Amino acid sequence: MTDRLRLILFDVDGTLVDSQASILGAMAAAFAATGQPAPDRAAVLGIVGLSLDHAMARLAPTATAKAQADLVAAYKDAFFAQRxxxxxxxxxxxxxxxxxxxxxxxxxxxxxxxxxxxxxxxxALLESLGMERSFITRQVADDHPSKPHPSMILTAMAETGVAAADTVMVGDTSYDMDMAQAAGVAGIGVSWGYHAPAALAAARRVIDRFGDLPGAMDAIRKETR
Structure with a gap:
């Protein structure tokens, strides 16, 4: 009997790539362009992984809905200008x-x-890294509620036909691990990203090196059989 299909989903910022310089720069430009008080570095990195509307609501909680929408637009413009x-x-x-x-x-x-x-x-990022063919399913903020809603994972499983027991979510934030838990899949946290390992309470495993990922997944798979 052949093994069942296995689906491994990756977060991007803080998990696959260290994008904090780009994020911090675009965020500073967005707040400057809209005349809003700029949040500090820790606050900005703390919202990485959320959809932009949720992120701006956290970073500028007293701003009007229009001002928050202006921040979203300014951030997108600043990020595109960087490219x-x-x-x-x-x-x-x-x-x-x-x-x-x-x-x-x-x-x-x-x-x-x-x-x-x-x-x-x-x-654009995957193309710049030469990894555009690495991932057969790509779930993005345009199509889903913000993390930690499970929609991204549930859609990826539906697209690939892989069951929850054979799906793993790899990420660096509490949003990733809470999303995995909400979708009924195992979460593997990484210690090198933007949330401290202590924040990854919902993770089944937390790894310190990328090379530890295959072993962590194999251990989780054995537990679920």
Whole structure:
């Protein structure tokens, strides 16, 4: 009997790539352009992973709905301007490319993305990294409620035909782990991202290196059989 299909979903910012320089720069530009008091670095990194409307509501809670919408638009403009200006793409974390390629080469293993990025932003990033063919399902903020709503994971499972017991969500924030729990799948937290490991309480495992990911997944799979 052959093994069942396995689906591995990755968050992007703070998990696959270190994009904090781009995020912090675009956020500073957005708040400056709209005349809003700028949040500090910790506050900005704390909302990475949320959809932009939810992120701005947290960063500017006393602003009007229109002002928050203006911040979203200004952030998108600033991020796009960075790309037009030839800014260097975010850097893959050590071991990310090798691990993704190794997993993608395994028979019966499917890879996907579940991210708070827009589709335009995700596609541009993956193309710049030469990873546009690595992920067969791409779930983005354009099409779903913000994390930790389980919609992204549930849709990815429906697209690939993989059951919850054979699906893993890999991410660096509490939003990723809470999303995994809400979808009924195992969450693997990574310690190198934007939330402290202590915040990843809903994770089944927390890893410190990308190279530890295959072993963590195998251990979880054995537990669920």
């Amino acid at each position: 037009l200006a030839g800014a260097a793409p975010p850097i893959l974390y050590p071991g990310a490319r090798e691990t993704v390629e190794r997993l993608a080469a395994q028979p019966g293993t499917l890879l996907g993305v579940a991210t708070g990025k827009s589709r335009r932003g995700l596609d």
